[in-house]
Amino acid sequence: MSQPLEPIIKIENAHKRFHTLRGTVHALNGVSLNIKPGEVVVIVGPSGSGKSTLLRCINRLETLDGGSITVDGILLKGARNINKVRAEVGMVFQQFNLFPDRTALGNIVLAQRVVRKRKKAEAMARANELLAKVGIPEKADSYPAQLSGGQQQRVAIARALAMNPKIMLFDEPTSALDPEMIKEVLDVMLTLAREGMTMVVVSHEMGFARAAADRAVFMDGGVIIEEDAPDVLFSNPSHERTKLFLSKIL
Amino acid sequence: MDERTRTEQSQPIHLPPPDESGDGLTPPGPYERIINWLAGLPWWALILGVVAVAVLYSMLTSEAYRRVIQSLTDNPQSSTEDLYNVVQIVGEPTMIVGRYAGETQDSVTTVVDELLDTVIGTSQVTRTGFLLAEDPASITLRTDGGLVTIPKDRIVDEQREMVGGNEQITLTYIERVTVSGTLTKRTDKTMTIRTVNEAAQTFAVSRVLSRTVIPCTQVNAPGCEEGEYVTIERQGEIVTGTLNTLSNTNLSLSLPDGNTREIRRSDIDRFDVPTLTVALNARSAARSIVPDDEVRIAFVLDTDIMKALDELETLDDVPVPLRYADGQSRVVLIGYGTLDEALAATGAGEADALLYLDDGPDRRYVETWVEDNPRAGVALPTPPRECQKGCKVTVKLNDDVLTGRIEWETDDEIRLVTTEAQYIDLDRSKIVENRRMEPGACALNNLRGCNAGIFLTLRVTFQAYGLALLIGLFFGLLRVQTNPVLYAVSTLYVEVVRGIPLLVILLYAGFVVSPQIRDTFGVNLSDEQEAVLGLAFGYGAFIAEIFRAGIQSISRGQMEAARSLGMSYPQGMRFVVLPQAVRVVLPPLGNDFIAMLKDSALISVLALPDLLQLGRLYVSRTFRAFEGYNTVAILYLLMTLFLSMVVRIIERRTRLPH
Numbered sequence: 001m002s003q004p005l006e007p008i009i010k011i012e013n014a015h016k017r018f019h020t021l022r023g024t025v026h027a028l029n030g031v032s033l034n035i036k037p038g039e040v041v042v043i044v045g046p047s048g049s050g051k052s053t054l055l056r057c058i059n060r061l062e063t064l065d066g067g068s069i070t071v072d073g074i075l076l077k078g079a080r081n082i083n084k085v086r087a088e089v090g091m092v093f094q095q096f097n098l099f100p101d102r103t104a105l106g107n108i109v110l111a112q113r114v115v116r117k118r119k120k121a122e123a124m125a126r127a128n129e130l131l132a133k134v135g136i137p138e139k140a141d142s143y144p145a146q147l148s149g150g151q152q153q154r155v156a157i158a159r160a161l162a163m164n165p166k167i168m169l170f171d172e173p174t175s176a177l178d179p180e181m182i183k184e185v186l187d188v189m190l191t192l193a194r195e196g197m198t199m200v201v202v203s204h205e206m207g208f209a210r211a212a213a214d215r216a217v218f219m220d221g222g223v224i225i226e227e228d229a230p231d232v233l234f235s236n237p238s239h240e241r242t243k244l245f246l247s248k249i250l
Numbered sequence: 251m252d253e254r255t256r257t258e259q260s261q262p263i264h265l266p267p268p269d270e271s272g273d274g275l276t277p278p279g280p281y282e283r284i285i286n287w288l289a290g291l292p293w294w295a296l297i298l299g300v301v302a303v304a305v306l307y308s309m310l311t312s313e314a315y316r317r318v319i320q321s322l323t324d325n326p327q328s329s330t331e332d333l334y335n336v337v338q339i340v341g342e343p344t345m346i347v348g349r350y351a352g353e354t355q356d357s358v359t360t361v362v363d364e365l366l367d368t369v370i371g372t373s374q375v376t377r378t379g380f381l382l383a384e385d386p387a388s389i390t391l392r393t394d395g396g397l398v399t400i401p402k403d404r405i406v407d408e409q410r411e412m413v414g415g416n417e418q419i420t421l422t423y424i425e426r427v428t429v430s431g432t433l434t435k436r437t438d439k440t441m442t443i444r445t446v447n448e449a450a451q452t453f454a455v456s457r458v459l460s461r462t463v464i465p466c467t468q469v470n471a472p473g474c475e476e477g478e479y480v481t482i483e484r485q486g487e488i489v490t491g492t493l494n495t496l497s498n499t500n501l502s503l504s505l506p507d508g509n510t511r512e513i514r515r516s517d518i519d520r521f522d523v524p525t526l527t528v529a530l531n532a533r534s535a536a537r538s539i540v541p542d543d544e545v546r547i548a549f550v551l552d553t554d555i556m557k558a559l560d561e562l563e564t565l566d567d568v569p570v571p572l573r574y575a576d577g578q579s580r581v582v583l584i585g586y587g588t589l590d591e592a593l594a595a596t597g598a599g600e601a602d603a604l605l606y607l608d609d610g611p612d613r614r615y616v617e618t619w620v621e622d623n624p625r626a627g628v629a630l631p632t633p634p635r636e637c638q639k640g641c642k643v644t645v646k647l648n649d650d651v652l653t654g655r656i657e658w659e660t661d662d663e664i665r666l667v668t669t670e671a672q673y674i675d676l677d678r679s680k681i682v683e684n685r686r687m688e689p690g691a692c693a694l695n696n697l698r699g700c701n702a703g704i705f706l707t708l709r710v711t712f713q714a715y716g717l718a719l720l721i722g723l724f725f726g727l728l729r730v731q732t733n734p735v736l737y738a739v740s741t742l743y744v745e746v747v748r749g750i751p752l753l754v755i756l757l758y759a760g761f762v763v764s765p766q767i768r769d770t771f772g773v774n775l776s777d778e779q780e781a782v783l784g785l786a787f788g789y790g791a792f793i794a795e796i797f798r799a800g801i802q803s804i805s806r807g808q809m810e811a812a813r814s815l816g817m818s819y820p821q822g823m824r825f826v827v828l829p830q831a832v833r834v835v836l837p838p839l840g841n842d843f844i845a846m847l848k849d850s851a852l853i854s855v856l857a858l859p860d861l862l863q864l865g866r867l868y869v870s871r872t873f874r875a876f877e878g879y880n881t882v883a884i885l886y887l888l889m890t891l892f893l894s895m896v897v898r899i900i901e902r903r904t905r906l907p908h
Contacts, residue, residue, distance in 0.1 A: 059814055061813065061814065083813075083816045083817065083818050084816070086813060086814055086815070086816040087815070087816030088816075089814070090814070090815075091811075091814035093807060093810070093811065095805075095807050097808060097810065097811035098811075099808065099811070099826055099830070100830065100906060101829050101830050101906055110825060110826075111812075111815035111817060114817055114821050114825055115815060115816040115817055115821075143906060143907050145906065145907065146907060156811075159815070160815070163815060163816060
C-alpha cells in the first residue's frame with residue numbers, strides 16, 4: 001500500500017477558529033496531514049477535538065483561517081470552482097442528511113442529473129446499481145422516513161458514491177445508529193476500503209479501524225497528538241493523552 | 251378528520267338480517283345513519299353545505315336576493331352575441347363598401363351605401379395610368395409601378411383624358427376599410443361584425459297620440475299596399491292573392507278561389523309584389539350597349555308590353571341592355587306565345603331582354619325557370635320588389651315623434667325599433683390588421699366579457715397573489731443571505747411594507763406611484779393594474795417572511811449535503827431546500843391567499859367595481875342594505891371556504907409518506 005505516491009490530500013498547518021459569544025474557540029490549531037491515494041485514515045479523538053472540523057475543511061464546508069489544504073492538486077483556498085472539487089469528494093454525515101422529499105432512488109439520482117448532467121436513464125441505472133451494492137435494492141422507491149437508520153446511512157453512502165468521487169469523507173457515520181445497525185454500514189465501508197477508495201473516517205469504531213484502516217490519527221485540542229498504524233495506536237499508544245482517551249472508550 | 255372513519259362510511263353497509271333469537275343489537279335506523287354520515291364530514295363541508303343550501307333557498311324564493319346576486323356578478327345574460335368589440339382593417343373591401351351600379355362608356359358608377367359609409371372608415375388611393383384592359387368587373391391599368399387591376403366596385407372617382415394619343419385614366423379607389431363594431435360570430439373563414447347596433451324604445455300605449463303607417467314607397471323598401479296582388483312565402487308554403495287589409499300584426503288576402511285568408515305577419519318569411527320582371531340575355535348583360543344599337547325585347551303576347559315599358563322607365567336601376575330603350579335606340583319588340591318560349595328565345599339570343607308584367611302568376615315562375623335551366627343563358631338583374639316584414643310607422647307621442655319598426659305590441663306597451671342592426675361578413679383572409687379586440691358583453695357563453703363584481707375580485711386576487719408570490723420568494727431568498735447589503739435591503743422592504751396599512755399602500759400605488767410612472771416612463775397603468783401592484787407589493791412582505799421562515803426551518807444539513815455533492819448554492823436552493831420549504835409554507839401561504847381575497851375588497855378605493863363596490867352601489871340604489879350586504883358577505887364566505895378546501899387538498903396531496 002505504501003508506494004511513494006503523491007498525497008491526494010495535503011493539509012498544511014491548518015488553523016480554524018470559531019467565534020462564539022463566550023469567546024474564540026480554536027478548533028484547528030496547526031494540523032498537518034498527508035493522505036495518499038487509496039489510503040484509509042481513521043481519525044479518533046474526544047468531542048471538540050476538531051476532527052469533524054478537519055473533515056469539513058477538506059471539502060470546504062468550513063473555510064480555513066490559516067494554513068492550506070490541497071485536494072487532488074487543487075488548493076482549496078480561493079479555488080474558482082469549489083463545486084468541481086466537491087463533486088470529487090463524497091461526504092457522509094452523522095445525521096445522514098438525506099433529502100426527505102425524494103425517494104432513495106431520487107436522492108441518488110438528483111446530483112448526478114444536476115451536477116454530472118447525466119441522462120435520466122443513465123443516472124437511474126447507476127443509482128440502482130449502487131443500491132444493490134449497499135444491499136438495499138428493494139428500497140429504491142421508499143422515502144427516507146420509511147427507512148431504518150442503517151438503511152438511510154447506506155443510501156447516503158450510495159448517494160455520495162454516485163458522483164464517482166476519488167475521496168470519501170465519513171463524519172461519524174455510525175454514531176446516530178442503533179448498535180444493531182452499525183454493522184451493516186461498516187460492512188459497506190469495509191467493502192469500499194477493500195476496493196481501494198481513499199477514505200477519511202471520523203469514527204470510534206476500533207474494529208473497523210483495525211480491519212480497514214492504514215493509519216489511525218488521534219486528535220485533541222485542535223492538534224494531532226499522534227498517528228500510527230491502528231494496531232499500534234490502539235494497543236500501544238505513546239502519549240499519555242491517547243492512553244487516557246482510549247482507556248475511557250474501551 | 252380520521253381517514254379510516256370515512257373509508258368505512260363510503261362502503262355500503264350490509265345489515266344483518268333481523269335475528270329472532272337476537273343478541274339484542276338492532277341495526278341503526280336511517281336517522282342515526284344520517285347523523286353518523288354528517289359527523290364523518292369535515293367541518294368545512296358542513297358549513298359549505300349549509301351556506302349553499304341557504305343561498306340556493308334565497309335565490310329560489312327571493313326576488314331581491316336574485317337581483318343582488320345578478321348585480322354582483324356583472325349582470326350576466328344567459329347568452330349574448332356581443333363576443334368582442336373589434337376594430338378590423340380589411341384589405342380588399344369588395345362587397346363591403348360599394349355596389350357596382352353600372353357603367354356607361356365613359357364612367358363607372360359605384361354606389362357606396364351611405365349608412366355603411368358612416369360606420370366604416372375607408373382609405374382611398376388615387377392611381378393614374380393607361381388603360382390596358384377592361385371587363386365588367388375590373389379595370390387594368392399600366393402605371394409607373396406596374397400593372398394594377400382594380401375591381402370596379404371599389405372605384406369612387408374616374409377621370410379620362412387623352413395623352414399623346416393614348417387614353418390616360420386617373421382612378422380613385424378604396425384601398426382599405428376600417429370596420430369597427432361588435433363581433434357576433436366567428437368561423438374559420440369569416441367574421442360577422444355588427445356595425446350598427448339596434449336602437450329601440452319601449453313606451454306605454456297610453457302615450458301614443460297618433461300612429462301613421464309610412465307608405466312603403468322607398469326604393470329599397472317597397473311596401474305592399476292594399477289592393478295589390480302579392481305573393482307570400484310562409485313556412486314553405488306560397489300563397490298568392492290580393493291584399494285586403496294590412497295591419498302591423500296581420501294581413502288578410504283574397505285568394506283566387508274567392509276565399510279569404512288571415513296571415514300573421516310574424517310568420518311570413520318573404521312577402522313580395524309581382525312586378526315587372528326583367529330577364530336578360532346573359533351576353534347582352536355583360537356587353538356595353540351604345541345609344542344607337544338595336545335593342546330587341548321579347549314579351550309574352552297576351553301581356554301589356556306598353557305598360558311594361560312604362561314600368562321599365564320607373565325602375566331605379568335599369569339594366570344595361572335596356573338603358574337606351576326609351577327612345578334613344580331602335581327598339582324591336584318580339585312577341586312569343588308562352589313565357590317558356592320567350593325565355594328560351596331570350597337565352598338563345600333572339601332577344602336582348604324579356605319584359606314580363608302579369609297580374610296573375612308572379613315572377614317566381616321566371617326565377618324558377620332560370621334556376622332550373624342554368625345553361626339557357628338567361629340572367630335576372632333585378633331582385634323582386636320585396637315587402638318589409640313589418641312596415642315602418644311614425645308614432646306621435648305626447649312628447650316625441652318616433653319612426654321605426656314595431657317589434658312587439660301588447661295591450662300596454664309598444665316596442666319600436668328606431669335603428670336596425672347592421673351586420674357585415676368579413677372574409678378573415680382579407681383582414682390585414684386586427685387593431686382592437688376586447689371582450690364584449692358578460693354572458694354565460696362569453697365569460698371573458700365579465701369583468702366586474704365577483705369576476706374582478708377573483709381576477710385581481712389571482713393576479714396579485716401570483717405577483718406577491720414572486721416578490722415574496724425574491725425577498726424571502728434575500729432574507730436568508732449572509733451578504734449584509736442584500737439582507738438589509740430585504741429587511742427594509744419587509745419592515746416598511748409590513749408597517750403600513752394595506753389601504754394606504756393601495757392609495758399610494760393608485761395616486762402616487764402610478765402618476766409618477768406615467769410622467770416618467772409614459773406608461774399608463776389601468777386602475778386594475780394599480781390595484782394588482784398595490785396588493786402584491788403589500789402582501790409580498792408577509793409572503794417574504796413566510797418563505798424566510800420556511801427556508802430556515804429546513805435543517806442546514808440539507809444544504810450541506812447538497813453542497814458536498816457538488817451542487818452550487820442556487821442549485822441546492824432550487825432542488826433541495828425550496829421543495830421542502832414550500833411544503834412547510836403551504837398552509838400559511840394558503841392563509842395569506844384567503845386573507846388577500848378578503849383584502850381585495852379594499853381596491854374599491856381605486857374606483858374599481860369589485861364585489862364590495864357593486865354591493866354598495868346596489869344598496870345605495872335600492873336601499874336594500876340587508877339583502878345587499880348579506881349577499882356580499884355570503885359570496886366572500888363561499889369563495890374563502892372553497893379556497894380553504896382547495897388549500898387543504900393541495901396540502902394533503904403534497905404530504906410526504908411517513
